[in-house]
Amino acid sequence: MTAEASAQPLPVPRIRKWPRRAAYAGVAGAAGLAVLLPTGTAGAAWYLAGQVLNVNAARVYPVRVRACADSRVTLTRTPDTARSIPLSFVWATGHARLGAVVTADRATVTREVELVERGSLVAGLRGYTSGYVFEGDPLGARGLPFEEVVVPGELGALPAWLVPPTTAAADDTWIIAVHGRGAPRGEALRALPTLAASGHRTLVVSYRNDADAPPSPDRRFHLGHTEWRDVRAAIDYARSSGARDVILMGWSMGGAAILNLLRHWDHGGFLRAVVLDCPVVDWNATLRMNARQLNVPPVWTWTALQLICRRLGVRAVDLDYRPVAARLDVPTLVYVDHDDRTVAPQPTIDFARSAPDRISLVETREAGHCRGWNLDPAAYEHRLTTFLQSV
Structure with a gap:
């Protein structure tokens, strides 16, 4: 009997109206931990555990367009919409890039609209904000030539973008870029011009349960505990294609997958460097943080963690x-934001400070999860460029 089959499920809760805070937390970023929890129900722990691992969780659209005119849009005020940093606004049939905050009051925020890339932005729409900013492929979004390639994974073909460097000649170091939980490959588009300028080829990978990749047998996220095998497959692809060594870069759960890989892989000198952007360094702390934000009783959080461990077969x-x-x-190189409300930042800080001779920590505030680039693109790119040149 599997661990999952042996677990006795708690009663599935009757879904009640979710608190507004829960809705906002749930869309804090597809790269991070989406938690939608009907608090105060007997099955809260079971439901919470399911949301953490659920690949097909329903998309939530908590932000409403109040008005739109003259290249400006007025949106519901949330911690995200009030941040005057580059963001995108995504709705069921469209995508727009948002510029600076123009005005704000207690209920709404008015922002510049830099570009409507798809669909029509009109009053009444409901959507969510995203830190990815760019949509599409490397050529359409960032003007970078690329090749669609397929990485052979243990579950099947894993689509990837292979982006050549923009310098005169490519060297034989490859960068493997790994997106976060539930995010598209497009998460890497913000950093991709900087990576391409480094002189290295960049392989932007997919992994199991992505929309265009094979599902896992149980169709659940494994929080990096199986996804690391697809990162290893990408490394093997790079090696077979002539790479001398690799640099691994991961966002959020992509960082967790890289850390799991490092638990299992004796790289024998094939790993040159690592870059982590707001990685999930401790899922225990991250789940507890999200639960506290939603006023979930600690006993249900503890129970949810036990259920997650049993479903994944881990401790x-x-x-x-x-x-x-x-x-x-x-x-x-590790980026962390102290105001990350999706992934607990303190474990990342502890991780970096435990090995200061090898790990450089870039700390920001008021950016949120995986939004160091959005907060200050020039500073983010300068630090990344300097690091890549140093290794």
């Missing part, structure tokens, strides 16, 4: 990657 200690810092033997 709670396996969800904490801070000990991996001791295994890192290559230069590592």
Whole structure:
């Protein structure tokens, strides 16, 4: 009997009207942990565990367009819409890039609209904000030539973008770019021009349960505990295509997948460096943080963690990657934002400070999850460029 079959499910809760805070937390970023929880129900723990692992969770559109005219849009005020940083606004049939905040009051925020890339932006629409900003492929979004390639994975073909460098000649170091939980490959588009300018080829990968990749047998996220095998497959593809070594870059759960890989892989000198952007270093702390934001009783959070461990066949200690810092033997660059409300930042800070000789930590505030680039693109790109040149 599997661990999942042996677990006794708690009663599935009757869905009640969700608190507004829960809705906002649930769309904090597809790269992060989406938690939609009907609090105060007997099955809260079961429901919470399911939301963490559920690949097909329903998309929530908590932000409403109040008005739109003269290249400006007025939106419901949320912590995200009030941040005067580059963001995108996404609705069921469209995508727009948002510019600076123009005015704000207690209920609404008016922002510049830089570009409507798809669909029609009109009053009454409901959508969500995203930090990815860009939509599409490297050529259409960032003017970068690329090749569609297929990485052979253990579950089947894994589509990927192979982006050549924009410098005169490519070297034989490859960058493997790994997006976060539920995010598209487009998460890498913000950093892709900087990566291409480094002189390295960049392989922007997909992994199991992505929309264009094979599903896992149980059709659940494994929080990096199986997804790392698809990252390893990408490394093998790079090696077979002539790479001498690789640099791994991961956002959010993509970072967790890389940290899991490092638990299992004796790279033998094939790993040159690592870059992590708001990685999930401790799922235990992240789930507890999200639960506190939604006023979930600690007993239900603890129970949800036990259920997650049983479904994945791991121990709670396996969800904490801070000990991996001791295994890192290559230069590592880590971005963290102290105001991340999707992934707990303190474990990432602990991780970096435990090995200051190998891990460089870039700390920001008021950006949110995986939005260091959005907060200050020039500073983010300068630090990334400097690091890549140093390794």
